[in-house]
Amino acid sequence: MxxxxxxxxxxxxxxxxxxxxxxxxxxxxxxxxxxxxxxxxxxxxxxxxxxxxxxxxxxxxxxxxxxxxxxxxxxxxxxxxxxxxxxxxxxxxxxxxxxxxxxxxxxxxxxxxxxxxxxxxxxxLPEAVMTAMMALGAEANLQPGERVLIHGGSSGIGLVMGQVAMLWGAEVFATVGSDEKAAYVSQLGIHPINHALSPFLEQVMAATRGDGVDVIIDTLGAPKLSAHLQLLKRGGRIVMLAMLEGGTLPEATKLGALLLKHLQLRGTTLRSRNDIEKHALMEGVSARIWPYVASGALKxxxxxxxxxxxxxxxxxxxxxxxxxxxxxxxxxxxxxxxxx
The missing domain is CATH 3.90.180.10 (Medium-chain alcohol dehydrogenases, catalytic domain)
Known part of the structure; x- marks a missing residue:
């Protein structure tokens, strides 16, 4: 009992x-x-x-x-x-x-x-580490040496995902909306992309010398899909966690890059997963993320x-x-x- x-x-x-x-x-x-x-x-x-x-x-x-x-x-x-x-x-x-x-x-x-x-x-931490394991691990299969762009990079979840990606060996770019937020993520070793100054597409392409990124963690949705397709390298992956700016594609959106660059677009949420799926993610958290929390490497x-x-x-x-x-x-x- x-x-x-x-x-x-x-x-x-x-x-x-x-x-x-x-x-x-x-x-x-x-x-x-x-x-x-x-x-x-x-x-x-x-x-x-x-x-x-x-x-x-x-x-x-x-x-x-x-x-x-x-x-x-x-x-x-x-x-x-x-x-x-x-x-x-x-x-x-x-x-x-x-x-x-x-x-x-x-x-x-x-x-x-x-x-x-x-x-x-x-x-x-619980929502953040589970989202990181789901998005960066299960969905994106992020690899050491790859580049990732994380939208909402100064939020509680965004900061944890950025640090996890770096600890896994990736180069991380994160969108923020102010100089204060940019300064904070920069202290963590994350490249800040202040979208209040100029479009994120221009900034990331300039920072990568036109090469782009391998993975995009998207919380914005359909209105930014065209920019994301331009930004992704061949074989790149978009993991869509939310659609804060809407779910309807602009008429001018061209999807040809999905085919020509062999891109993947994956949508997922944590709350909609059943307990078995969540338990599997938690096992990944325990093995691949929680040790960084215990050691103080993840802040x-x-x-x-x-x-x-x-x-x-x-x-x-x-x-x-x-x-x-x-x-x-x-x-x-x-x-x-x-x-x-």
Whole structure:
């Protein structure tokens, strides 16, 4: 039988009338193979904003509360869980429910937090490292010596992907929207492409002396496809993670380069994958990314922290695109003191 949490209800942020409101909700009961987490911090992702706007519903069976990644301590164990103990520090990927005091996660989507990072930093990582493994590894098959362009390079996920690509031996270019963001990514060894100054196509082609890149991690969508096809080298790959600028191709878009240069266009999302697929990605994270977190080679960045009840303010900061790194919600930062 699973352990039980010491209380029966929790605070959570629910989507009501197109906004977020603090509610009392029942604490999830961990099912077999699941871990109940008392949440210290929750990461804010653009998918959360889309869900609040009614444009990205949760998968069937997932919590209706937003929130895709958390850090905290193990509060209870479902039947059959043997690799975790109550009170242990944990961060986890969720299908929803992170904007709350407790959440239940499959043990295969939980990560032990290395001593090198704290609970705040840990909350920035689950979505980012899984997205990096999915996009750069499973979809793009990024190789040492290749060049990659990452859009949204100063976001929480973008910064992690850029560092992972470099650690895997690639040369990394990342689009940013300000001099401040350009300065930060440059400190990490990433080539900043400030699209506020001139089109990214011109800048990347100039920086590569007309050679282009092997992989593009695209969050912009159809309006930029023509530029991406021009930018890719022969045998290049586009991995489309989002379509923030739209999904309809301009009439003038020419697709001939897909054939002539043997290009690949792949679309994927993390949330739509089933648990088996996510577990396979997590195994890749554990083998190819998490050691860099433990050693300090991969440096997570917290942009700002808002109280759980002020989640809408956190969403507003993301909408304004001023952040560098991950925006967090503070739920119960004292939760892990028993393990420190």
């Amino acid at each position: 699973p352990h039980t949490a010491p209380q029966s209800s929790m605070r959570g942020m629910a989507i009501i009338d197109g906004g977020l409101q603090l509610i009392a909700a029942p604490i999830p009961v961990p099912q077999p193979g699941h871990v109940l987490i008392q949440i210290a911090y929750a990461g804010v992702n653009r998918a959360d904003l889309l869900q609040v706007a009614g444009k990205y519903p949760p998968p069937e069976g997932a919590s209706a509360l937003p929130g895709l990644e958390v850090s905290g301590i193990v509060a209870a164990l479902g039947e059959g869980v043997t690799d975790w103990r109550v009170g242990e520090r944990v961060c986890a990927l969720l299908s929803g429910g992170g904007y709350a005091e407790f959440a239940s996660a499959p043990e295969g989507l939980c990560l032990k937090i290395p001593q090198a990072i704290d609970l705040q930093q840990a909350a920035t 997570p960045r917290v942009d700002s922290i808002f109280p759980l009840a002020e989640a809408e303010k956190a969403h507003l900061r993301m909408q304004e695109r001023l952040h560098i790194g991950k925006i967090l919600l503070e739920v119960a930062p004292h939760a892990a003191r028993t393990d420190e």
